[in-house]
Each structure stands twice: as structure tokens, then as C-alpha cells.
């Protein structure tokens with residue numbers, strides 16, 4: 001393929017060149033969303049970590065900026081978070097943006113550092129007293145500080161991922177931190193390493209008088225369908241400890257695809273909680289079939305909290321700003337599909353960037369779904385599998401699928417590198433995947449018990465190299481990369497073993 005940018009998404013954020021992993025340090029201030037991200041300006045593989053920077057007023061159109069924090073002699077600039085210091089607690093003026101990040105090097109290990117910006121997040125000055133925090137036990141994996149303001153204590157808190165637990169610290173001035181407690185040892189998916197925490201407060205079923213905390217925890221490797229993914233825990237926080245409300249040993253997943261990682265939220269967005277996932281998986285992130293740049297962010301999602309069968313769950317629905325990009329909506333007549341005859345629709349003229357909505361009532365059908373395909377017979381299949389009460393995205397025949405077999409190390413210590421790469425290489429938990437062929441060619445699925453009722457609203461966003469599925473307002477989110485060698489431009493609705501109804505089917509072209 002001559003155009004090496006063929007797979008560059010049309011409405012997802014990407015850097016124009018270089019390598020990108022985790023979105024991190026995101027903050028909203030004075031009408032601007034600041035998206036910082038793990039960035040290598042010198043090549044399209046992981047290395048030389050900086051904080052890249054992009055700015056948007058609507059979470060959809062991103063303006064590329066100069067990298068905000070550059071790698072220095074202390075080490076890589078790993079993931080972290082930023083806050084707006086409204087009360088000037090750190091002494092750089094009211095409204096300064098304060099960033100906390102991990103400095104990582106062989107010599108110093110992983111230590112937490114601070115930088116401040118007094119020009120609305122354009123440039124940062126590193127604090128002369130860095131580091132502000134070292135691990136008290138010499139821990140090697142100690143990174144990705146998440147800072148938040150906790151009103152009842154009138155203090156800043158920071159959560160640092162510390163190998164197999166998350167550690168809380170507390171501060172008055174964002175510089176001097178004292179240890180508070182730890183959370184998570186032995187919880188969720190084990191054994192894995194925790195990375196990139198976030199901690200947000202959400203109303204239960206929209207009730208502002210009943211708020212709970214959610215800890216997002218990114219975990220690698222060994223997740224659902226292999227490699228990296230995002231877990232979460234719902235609970236109460238009293239300024240000392242975070243206590244999980246449901247059984248913390250049963251993992252809950254923010255997304256059921258393979259390409260949703262290092263997900264954290266924008267700070268300073270008021271009642272809205274907006275998460276931004278990096279759209280890849282450490283199993284193959286360095287070898288995706290892209291050359292000029294590598295790495296895209298998934299669509300921003302708005303998080304909410306709901307209860308089902310007495311348990312707490314987070315819904316992750318696409319941010320309304322993305323739906324506002326809809327152009328040329330086509331309504332497809334309601335249809336009943338009975339297994340003998342498929343129904344079709346076209347998505348031509350969209351250049352492979354569109355959204356499909358449908359209300360699917362599977363009825364007695366065993367399978368009810370749709371194929372999103374191109375003229376070469378490459379397809380991504382999304383279907384309700386009622387025999388197993390799950391919804392599946394199958395990308396085994398989606399286009400290029402055989403590049404992702406070898407993981408590449410991205411850690412700083414060579415030995416740990418080799419070890420982790422070896423672990424990553426193991427196709428862990430493939431028994432969970434549908435039609436497993438390799439770490440990329442497989443289907444991912446989510447349990448339908450997260451939804452209510454007999455009709456499922458599916459909302460599918462297709463772009464040049466991704467398919468994101470949202471079911472029933474984000475009760476299920478499923479993000480998967482795909483590499484079709486020509487744009488998907490057709491749809492086929494089908495069933496097996498019975499008749500299903502497809503209603504309110506809409507096709508929206510999506511463009512910026």
C-alpha cells in the first residue's frame with residue numbers, strides 16, 4: 001500500500017507522526033480540553049517518552065500542539081495526571097495547571113515528579129524539588145500518579161500504581177506527600193500488574209444524593225482476551241480507605257474489546273466524567289500495520305453508574321460531542337430477518353467512517369447480527385449470540401490480522417522487558433475469545449446480563465481502523481481495532497435459528 005497513512009482514522013485522535021500510547025494528564029480549563037499522551041516524537045515505536053499535547057473545544061476536533069513535557073536527564077516522562085490549582089495551593093498562582101508524572105529510568109527507577117503550567121497547559125516548568133515521591137519500599141513498578149481534590153478533607157490525594165496494589169497519598173500543596181493506605185491486592189484479574197489508576201465520583205442511577213467512587217485500574221497482561229484491559233471497582237472512600245462494595249474478586253470490565261487501555265478521565269469537568277482510552281493492546285501495539293505514526297485514541301466516553309441485580313456497574317457511552325458529527329443520516333426500513341434471507345444496506349460514500357444504530361429484538365432467533373464488510377469479502381461481524389447470552393465482535397476475517405503475534409518490550413529494564421514480553425506473548429485466557437486464531441484474529445464478547453429487556457440498542461462507530469460498539473447507552477462497550485484493506489462500505493443483517501426484528505436502523509456518515 002503506497003499511502004502508509006491509509007489506516008489513519010478520520011474522526012479519532014492520532015498524532016501526525018511518532019508513537020502514542022496512554023492518554024494521560026487530561027484536563028479541562030477555560031473552554032479547552034487538554035489531551036496529553038505518552039509520546040515518542042522520534043519514531044513510530046515506543047521510546048523516548050514525552051507528554052504529547054492536543055487541544056480541543058469539543059472533544060472531536062483536535063489541534064496538535066508542541067509536546068508539553070519533554071524527556072530529560074532524569075528519565076522518560078511516563079503517565080500521570082493534571083489538575084487545576086484553583087486555590088493556589090502549590091504557589092504558582094490561581095488556576096495554574098499542575099501535572100504529576102512518573103520519571104522513569106534505569107538509574108533512578110520510577111519516581112513521581114511535578115511540573116506546572118501558567119500558560120493554560122501549553123508549556124510546563126519542572127519543579128526544582130523533584131522527585132516529590134519515591135516508593136517507601138524500593139518498589140520497581142511505581143507509577144502513573146492520579147491526583148484529585150477530596151473536598152471533605154480539603155486536601156489533594158494521589159493514587160500511584162504500585163505493582164499489585166494501588167497506593168493513596170495525601171498532600172496540602174501537591175509537593176509534599178504522605179502515605180495513606182493501599183487498595184487492590186489480590187482483587188480482580190490476577191496475577192497482573194496494575195497501571196494507570198483513576199478515581200472518579202458518580203451518582204448511582206443518576207441520584208445526586210447517592211454518590212459512589214469508582215476506581216479505574218488498567219491491568220496488564222493477562223486480561224479477558226489476552227494482554228491489557230481496564231477493570232474497575234465501585235465503592236466508598238472516607239479519606240482514609242477505599243472499600244469496594246461488590247465482591248472485589250470478580251473483575252468488572254469497562255470495555256469488552258481488545259483495544260481499550262490505559263483509560264483515565266479528564267479532570268475539572270464538573271459533573272461530567274469523560275474517559276479517553278488508548279486504542280491498542282500491549283500484545284501488538286508496536287507492530288500494528290501502520291508506518292508514519294502509530295497509536296490512536298478511542299472515542300471519548302461519558303461514564304455513569306447503574307445497578308443491576310444489586311450490583312454496581314459503570315456504563316461507558318460515547319460522548320454526545322461525537323454523535324454531533326453525524327452527517328447524511330439514512331434510515332433503513334424496519335425489517336424482520338428469518339434466517340433464510342439476509343437483508344442488506346450500503347454505507348457507500350462514507351470513506352469507511354460511519355455509525356450504525358439499530359434496535360435488535362432477537363426473539364426466538366439463536367443468533368441475530370450484522371456484518372460490516374467491503375468488496376474484498378473482509379468483514380467485522382457483530383452479533384447477539386442468544387444461546388450463550390452474549391454479544392460478540394468477531395474480527396477474524398476483518399482484513400489484515402496476522403501481524404500481531406509478537407509482542408515487543410516497552411519497559412525500561414531489559415530483564416523486565418524480556419520477562420514481560422514473554423508473558424505478553426502467551427495467549428492468555430484465549431479460552432475466552434471466540435474463534436481464536438492468533439492474538440489479533442479473534443472475537444471478543446460481553447455478557448448480555450449487563451442489559452435489561454428483550455431489545456438491545458446497538459450503536460456502532462466504524463472508522464478506518466476501528467469498530468467501537470456501545471449497547472444500551474454503554475452498559476456494554478467493546479472497542480476493537482480492524483485493518484480492512486479497503487474501506488467497509490456494506491452491511492448485511494442476518495439471523496440463525498429464528499426470526500429477529502431490526503428496528504430504527506440508521507446509518508450516519510461521520511466526518512469532522
Ligand code: FRU
Pocket residue numbers: 021022038049078079102143144195196262
Ligand atoms: C501503560 C504504561 C504506563 C506507563 C506508560 C509508559 O500503558 O505502561 O504504566 O506509565 O505506559 O509509556
